[in-house]
Amino acid sequence: MAHKNIRLEVMQTIEKDVDSFINQYLIPVEEIWQPTDLLPNFQAENYMEEVTQIREEAKELGYDFWIVLVGDMVTEEALPTYESWLMDMEGIDQHGRNSWSKWIRQWTGEENRHGDTLNKYLYLSGRVNMREVEITTQHLINDGFEVGTGRDPYRNFIYTSFQELATNISHSRVGKIAKKKGNKSLAKMCNLIAGDEMRHHLAYRHFVKTIFDYDASEMMLAFADMMQKKIIMPAQNLRQSGGKMASAFDDFSNAAQRLGVYTTYDYIDILEKLNAHWEISKISNLTDEAEKARDYLLKLPSRMLRIADRIKIPQDANRFKWVEPNGIV
Ligand SMILES: [Fe+2]
């Protein structure tokens, strides 16, 4: 259990820098965009024209596209799960209001705008069965998630470094598809959300980089452990009404792979980027066990590439209640 105390000490040491991380990576409330900046203004006379335009622009987008956008929105809407999980990390003093808990609150405040934006857009698009979508959101929050980090900040920050970049990639790809189909307003929403995800990614990878300076062997072991377990998506437990927990995730993920919004190759690419940024190959003075973990991490991308080439994605779109007017009978 000795390593746990070192983790706490490391977290307390870095805590002094967290206020400057907040200044560097988060944007003050009064300066950042808000969902309604991107949506029809219902206090204006011409609000119906703006609504009509949203509905018109939505017509060119295909079945898989709506599945992916719903899945992405629901993932964002499960924010209560992520905030409560992060607040529970070792070193976060929610009640003493230390700088770490301040980071998590302000990160949550920024993230909360993503689900708000996409939720309102989907409602206005007229293309999805909103009640079915809402049921999925409530289920996902009820089901929670288990991503293998426990209360360990090292594993948590590996997870968030990885996942923020994954969401940056998927939101910006959705934005590109929307733009190609002439849907400018949705493209703008996705790009702004992707920009937030990138800032968050840069922050979390900075946290990990700093921990490597203080506790390299344990940080390396945590990184390897998370990659061994695989980075599970936050929407892993996705289900539709009447379905079992997690039963909708594979079909959602296949739709994302078919569209090229988020694929196994992106996963490998993220790993390579993290290995490069943290200069994993150059970290020395490790324990024997951590040396092995480092070698595993360096070999993992090419190992995964060989497997990825053999994976076949089903080509037929699965039907979802989310986009059927009366559910699936
Ligand atoms: Fe987000």
Ligand SMILES: [Fe+2]
């Ligand atoms: Fe995020």
